[in-house]
Amino acid sequence: MSSEKWIFTAECSLDSVAQGAAELQRYAGEIDLSSRKMFQLDLIYEELLTNVVKYSYPDPAGHTITVTLEKQGEDCIFEVIHDGMDFNPWNVESPDLDLPLEERSEGGLGIHLVKQFSKSLDYSRENGMSIVKVVF
Numbered sequence: 001m002s003s004e005k006w007i008f009t010a011e012c013s014l015d016s017v018a019q020g021a022a023e024l025q026r027y028a029g030e031i032d033l034s035s036r037k038m039f040q041l042d043l044i045y046e047e048l049l050t051n052v053v054k055y056s057y058p059d060p061a062g063h064t065i066t067v068t069l070e071k072q073g074e075d076c077i078f079e080v081i082h083d084g085m086d087f088n089p090w091n092v093e094s095p096d097l098d099l100p101l102e103e104r105s106e107g108g109l110g111i112h113l114v115k116q117f118s119k120s121l122d123y124s125r126e127n128g129m130s131i132v133k134v135v136f
Contacts, residue, residue, distance in 0.1 A: 004031055005070040010049065012060035012082075017049045020067060031071050040117040040136050041069070041076065047110035048080045048089070048132060056084025056130070075119065080132045088123040089132060090115070 006027040010016040024045055028038055045067070052065055066081040094112045114134060115121065122133040 005068060008067045010065045010067065012053055012057060012063040012065060012084075014050070014053055017046075017053055017065075020049070021045055024067070024069065027069065033071075033076070037076060037136070041078070043110070043117065044078055044114050044134055044136065047114050048078075048134075051089065051110075052080060052082050052084055056082060056087065076136055078134045078136070081129055083129055086125050086130060090121045090123055 006024065008020045008023055010020045021042070024041070025038075028041055033041065049065065049067065053060060057063055063083060066079075068077075068079045068081075070077045089111050092111045094115070118134050118136045120133075120135040122131075124131045
C-alpha cells in the first residue's frame with residue numbers, strides 16, 4: 001500500500017487558510033481523489049481551520065497551524081496541529097436537527113458534518129500542541 005503525504009503550514013489567518021485550501025485542492029487532484037472525497041476534504045479543511053483561526057487564540061498573531069493529508073489506500077488521514085487553546089472538537093454536542101432553524105443554537109453543524117463523513121476521529125494534546133485527526 002503506497003502512502004503520499006501533503007504538509008502545509010499556515011499563518012493563523014483566514015487569508016493563509018484560503019491559500020492552503022487552493023494548494024490542498026491541487027494536491028488532491030494530483031493524487032486522484034474521487035469527487036466525493038474532494039467534497040469531504042473541502043468541508044473538513046474549511047471547518048477545522050476556520051475554527052482554529054477564529055476560536056483557538058486570544059491573539060492569533062505569530063501563531064502557525066500545520067496541516068497534513070496522507071492518502072493510504074482508499075482512506076485519507078487529515079491532521080491539524082496547532083498551539084492554540086486545548087479544545088477537543090469531537091466533544092462538541094451535535095445540533096438538534098429536528099428543531100426549526102430559528103430555534104437552534106448557533107454553531108456545531110460543521111463539526112457534526114465532519115463527524116458524519118469520518119471513519120474515525122481523534123484528538124490529543126502533546127507538548128502544548130493540539131492534534132486533531134480525521135480519517136475519511
